[in-house]
Amino acid sequence: xAALANRPALLIRRAAGPAVALIIISYFLGAAVVGxxxxxxxxxxxxxxxxxxxxxxxxxxxxxxxxxxxxLLDPNxxxxxxxxxMTRRELGVVRQDExxxxxx
Numbered sequence: 672x673a674a675l676a677n678r679p680a681l682l683i684r685r686a687a688g689p690a691v692a693l694i695i696i697s698y699f700l701g702a703a704v705v706g707x708x709x710x711x712x713x714x715x716x717x718x719x720x721x722x723x724x725x726x727x728x729x730x731x732x733x734x735x736x737x738x739x740x741x742x743l744l745d746p747n748x749x750x751x752x753x754x755x756x757m758t759r760r761e762l763g764v765v766r767q768d769e770x771x772x773x774x775x
Contacts, residue, residue: 704710743750758764 702709706712708716740753743753
């Protein structure tokens with residue numbers, strides 16, 4: 672009779688290890704599918720990457736523009752057109768035969 676009473680306890684002890692392993696495996700599988708870096712978030716990750724790449728492209732174009740302008744302002748060989756443009760803008764110098772059209 673004592674052997675029959677211990678049987679459910681023995682079954683529970685034997686099943687506890689595989690049950691814990693199954694729970695852990697299920698957790699990691701769920702995280703792999705639904706987690707922040709899971710399969711379902713790949714589309715969002717790709718979209719965010721495309722947005723960041725577009726921002727990088729815009730910033731690189733701006734950097735190139737500023738680098739070009741910097742080269743034109745080299746004190747040893749300043750571009751005369753750029754110097755005139757900057758001087759007119761800063762000092763408000765206008766020739767008598769010119770018309771100024773404000774943009775804003």
